[in-house]
Amino acid sequence: MNLIVLKKISKIYKMGKVEVPALVDADLQIKKGEYLAIMGPSGSGKSTLMNVLGCLDVPTSGEYYLDSKDVGKLNDVEMASIRNQMIGFVFQTFNLLPRLNARKNVELPLIYAGVKRQERHIRADKLLESVGLSGRAEHLPSELSGGERQRVAIARSLANDPHLILADEPTGNLDSKSGEEIMKIFDSLNKSGVTIIVVTHENFIAEHADKSIHILDGRIERIEVHKK
Amino acid sequence: MNDFWEELVQSLGNLKGNKTRSFLTMLGVVVGVMAIIGIISIGEAGKLSIKKDLESFGSNLAAIWADKREDTVYKPLNNYDVEFLRSLPFIKDVSPTLSLYREVRRSDKRLDCPIMGVSPSYFGLNNRHIEKGRFFSSFENNNFRRVCVITEGIKKELFERHGIDDPVGHVVKIGDFPFFVIGVMKKIELQSFLSSFVGEEKEIYVPERTVKTTFGISRINYILFGLKEGVKPTAARKSLTSMFRLRKGRNTYYGMQFVENQINAFSSVMNTVTMIITLIGALSLFVGGVGIMNIMFISVTERTREIGIRKSLGATQVTILRQFLNEAVILSLLGAFAGIAIGSLVTLAVEGLIKWKPYISPGAIVLSVFFSLIIGVVFGIIPAKKASALHPIDALRYE
Numbered sequence: 001m002n003l004i005v006l007k008k009i010s011k012i013y014k015m016g017k018v019e020v021p022a023l024v025d026a027d028l029q030i031k032k033g034e035y036l037a038i039m040g041p042s043g044s045g046k047s048t049l050m051n052v053l054g055c056l057d058v059p060t061s062g063e064y065y066l067d068s069k070d071v072g073k074l075n076d077v078e079m080a081s082i083r084n085q086m087i088g089f090v091f092q093t094f095n096l097l098p099r100l101n102a103r104k105n106v107e108l109p110l111i112y113a114g115v116k117r118q119e120r121h122i123r124a125d126k127l128l129e130s131v132g133l134s135g136r137a138e139h140l141p142s143e144l145s146g147g148e149r150q151r152v153a154i155a156r157s158l159a160n161d162p163h164l165i166l167a168d169e170p171t172g173n174l175d176s177k178s179g180e181e182i183m184k185i186f187d188s189l190n191k192s193g194v195t196i197i198v199v200t201h202e203n204f205i206a207e208h209a210d211k212s213i214h215i216l217d218g219r220i221e222r223i224e225v226h227k228k
Numbered sequence: 229m230n231d232f233w234e235e236l237v238q239s240l241g242n243l244k245g246n247k248t249r250s251f252l253t254m255l256g257v258v259v260g261v262m263a264i265i266g267i268i269s270i271g272e273a274g275k276l277s278i279k280k281d282l283e284s285f286g287s288n289l290a291a292i293w294a295d296k297r298e299d300t301v302y303k304p305l306n307n308y309d310v311e312f313l314r315s316l317p318f319i320k321d322v323s324p325t326l327s328l329y330r331e332v333r334r335s336d337k338r339l340d341c342p343i344m345g346v347s348p349s350y351f352g353l354n355n356r357h358i359e360k361g362r363f364f365s366s367f368e369n370n371n372f373r374r375v376c377v378i379t380e381g382i383k384k385e386l387f388e389r390h391g392i393d394d395p396v397g398h399v400v401k402i403g404d405f406p407f408f409v410i411g412v413m414k415k416i417e418l419q420s421f422l423s424s425f426v427g428e429e430k431e432i433y434v435p436e437r438t439v440k441t442t443f444g445i446s447r448i449n450y451i452l453f454g455l456k457e458g459v460k461p462t463a464a465r466k467s468l469t470s471m472f473r474l475r476k477g478r479n480t481y482y483g484m485q486f487v488e489n490q491i492n493a494f495s496s497v498m499n500t501v502t503m504i505i506t507l508i509g510a511l512s513l514f515v516g517g518v519g520i521m522n523i524m525f526i527s528v529t530e531r532t533r534e535i536g537i538r539k540s541l542g543a544t545q546v547t548i549l550r551q552f553l554n555e556a557v558i559l560s561l562l563g564a565f566a567g568i569a570i571g572s573l574v575t576l577a578v579e580g581l582i583k584w585k586p587y588i589s590p591g592a593i594v595l596s597v598f599f600s601l602i603i604g605v606v607f608g609i610i611p612a613k614k615a616s617a618l619h620p621i622d623a624l625r626y627e
């Protein structure tokens with residue numbers, strides 16, 4: 001069963017008269033429960049692909065089916081609901097709200113899902129505990145280390161039990177030890193059935209995944225299957 | 229998403245994070261609301277007290293006097309006119325008023341003051357009360373008795389300064405004739421600025437018939453009369469004008485004034501003044517609203533990334549719109565509450581200073597809360613729309 005089907009997806013940026021093709025005719029199928037790495041040099045279109053997959057960006061052409069739904073035909077509320085329920089994002093720069101403490105940050109997707117106050121509180125604390133941050137719920141992002149911030153971001157991405165985790169260079173801003181901890185969390189999430197797509201430059205990160213998709217100049221070059 | 233309380237808490241949190249700015253933004257609304265509260269409250273209180281003062285003269289009181297215009301002749305009012313007025317069905321009470329100046333003496337004290345010849349009904353018509361003694365009676369009037377009622381001012385000048393507290397029973401000389409003082413009038417108690425026109429009264433009231441026989445003066449300055457309950461001044465003026473033309477000749481003219489008309493005229497002037505100043509307050513609220521809009525635009529730009537993050541987590545356009553609208557409305561409502569608080573204090577202080585009853589117009593409070601709500605929504609909606617329309621990825625990428 002395919003969770004994701006891309007058909008000739010292109011993303012072309014128009015800079016004045018110059019056209020910048022960030023993604024060209026991408027065809028891709030990703031099964032439920034897969035663990036995928038996306039690799040490629042800087043500027044090759046990895047983030048562009050991730051943003052399209054995450055319904056944050058709209059492709060210039062092509063079709064995108066997520067869980068058999070034609071994403072191109074969805075309205076704002078349906079897109080928001082997909083981002084809220086189906087997908088969890090983990091960004092390189094964490095993207096936590098600086099004025100909210102760790103718990104409040106984790107609660108945000110729950111607020112948009114309409115979860116009641118008390119349940120939200122309980123679930124946020126459980127999620128923080130699951131990423132090893134039970135003692136840090138009241139900390140502001142500025143009062144946490146980089147690795148801890150990323151773990152808060154992961155806890156937040158898991159708030160509504162998404163089918164799909166999209167992580168764009170989640171360890172890019174972390175030292176190798178913290179990076180390894182983050183990857184361990186992804187590994188165990190994948191074991192529990194969550195589909196995971198990780199963008200990375202590092203081979204040792206990509207080796208956590210089942211497959212690596214190599215991108216060059218906006219085109220999917222080859223798909224490499226890792227032996228484990 | 230349907231957690232309004234959570235939204236409110238977050239909005240407040242955002243505003244608290246920018247305390248100085250939030251405060252400065254609210255200032256315009258604060259000043260506008262203060263103006264509205266103050267002006268409407270003081271205006272209404274003033275209107276009330278002046279209306280009460282005018283009514284204390286008797287709201288159905290009116291006067292008629294002989295006048296002369298370019299194409300008319302002057303024909304003074306006489307006793308027959310007084311009797312005629314008294315006979316009219318819509319008139320309750322009548323008193324002619326004759327005034328003259330005479331020197332008033334008591335032993336060696338002298339005073340030049342106006343002498344008012346009136347009939348006993350004058351006091352009732354004017355709502356005047358007695359402080360000591362009594363007013364004169366019809367009997368005293370009809371029999372030309374030389375009795376008088378004095379005012380506070382006369383009492384002070386001729387009696388109190390010389391150690392006499394109760395002038396009743398004493399004799400004063402008006403011109404060459406001795407008069408018995410039979411009463412002292414109570415001072416008029418006025419709240420409004422009208423009191424400065426009344427000042428300290430220095431008059432002596434004597435029966436009008438006594439004036440005629442004693443001083444040989446019969447020219448009536450004006451006739452005071454009271455309209456019966458429910459009679460409209462305009463109707464009274466119309467019929468009196470035509471009746472006096474018939475009585476006194478087509479080429480005569482008689483002036484009239486009605487207290488009720490004065491009250492109405494005054495109220496309408498006050499209403500206009502209140503409206504104009506309320507408009508100024510509304511204008512200041514409007515300027516405050518523009519300030520809010522300005523700050524909200526800055527806030528949207530500053531928080532573009534936040535908007536992107538929220539959208540990536542499942543916030544819809546409506547959610548974002550509501551978030552920013554909430555903040556604008558909270559800003560303007562907080563401004564309104566501060567304005568109401570400060571405005572009320574200032575108003576009470578001013579009213580205390582000019583010795584009015586403390587009064588805050590509830591209507592003004594309702595009005596300013598309502599206005600501020602509208603201002604918050606109207607000026608908040610444009611920045612909020614801008615925020616909600618941002619594409620998630622553009623917002624996330626914003627540096």
Ligand SMILES: Nc1ncnc2c1ncn2[C@@H]1O[C@H](COP(=O)(O)OP(=O)(O)OP(=O)(O)O)[C@@H](O)[C@H]1O
Nearest residue numbers: 013015020021022041042043044045046047048049
């Ligand atoms: N908003 C934009 N406007 C114009 N061009 C863009 C925009 N976003 C990305 N691009 C271009 O599209 C191409 C792909 O960008 P993308 O961010 O996907 O690269 P990437 O593979 O993620 O690179 P990196 O590894 O450095 O993050 C780049 O050439 C970039 O300059």
Ligand SMILES: [Mg+2]
Nearest residue numbers: 046047048168
């Ligand atoms: Mg990238």
